[in-house]
Amino acid sequence: MDEALRAVADPTRRAILRLVRDGELPAGQIAEHFPSMSRPAVSQHLKVLVDSGLVDVRPDGNRRLYRWRREGLRSAAAFLDEMWSDRLARLKRAAEREEWPERARAASQSNRASRKDTSRD
Amino acid sequence: MDEALRAVADPTRRAILRLVRDGELPAGQIAEHFPSMSRPAVSQHLKVLVDSGLVDVRPDGNRRLYRWRREGLRSAAAFLDEMWSDRLARLKRAAEREEWPERARAASQSNRASRKDTSRD
DNA sequence: AATCTGTGTAAGGTATCACTTACACACTCG
């Protein structure tokens, strides 16, 4: 989760994520959206995003197509859920983690809903 | 939101947040949970958390009591929601932002304009 | 007042970040 959160902490990388959220985009086209920055800089950001699992790459002839990877932000969302949920729900979640010693995988889709419920302060 | 996300990207600070989530704790007691690290290091982490709005401080005689601040993670959660929600929900949220003229505008501006060009290639 | 206790700040070291320019490599098309 560390890598994902660190990756998302950068505003340029967040902007890239939004760009590739709804479909694939080649690297060059992504870079066009950042005229204030060199193309290699964007390429390096893309590498960070891929390495942290937030984005997928796919070669397409000459180019390389990038696409958002939903799973990548799962653990980050789990952290927010943990913070926002009430103590009881947190204990419950801890118990669930006990049964899934590794990081829980597909179970967080439902967690997301619970955060929404408690996000209104 | 930048500051909050960057603050949360550090594992030590996340651990601190969990410590002060359910009640106030004095700095020293927080530092006790990190025997592998010097007390000033923890103090500096606390400063980062306060400056980024994730934590509140309150003087109490000799000591300083720290407490989690729910509001602090709101924008970070909003970003995750924006990523996860479907396109329709995202437009709805954008409309809400329109009448709620706070921040989170500069980053999404270039996206919207360009996505139209590239959404279907 | 003198001293302890709890805590923040200063100064400095090292690693990492986010860039830049220059170059390398793969694929396409004449």
Next chain:
DNA sequence: CGAGTGTGTAAGTGATACCTTACACAGATT
């Protein structure tokens, strides 16, 4: 093949992150 296009990698740089030790200072205690 050879030139052009799309893209990643290498090398270097200034800024910043995270840590350490030494010190400063307010409030409590004696």
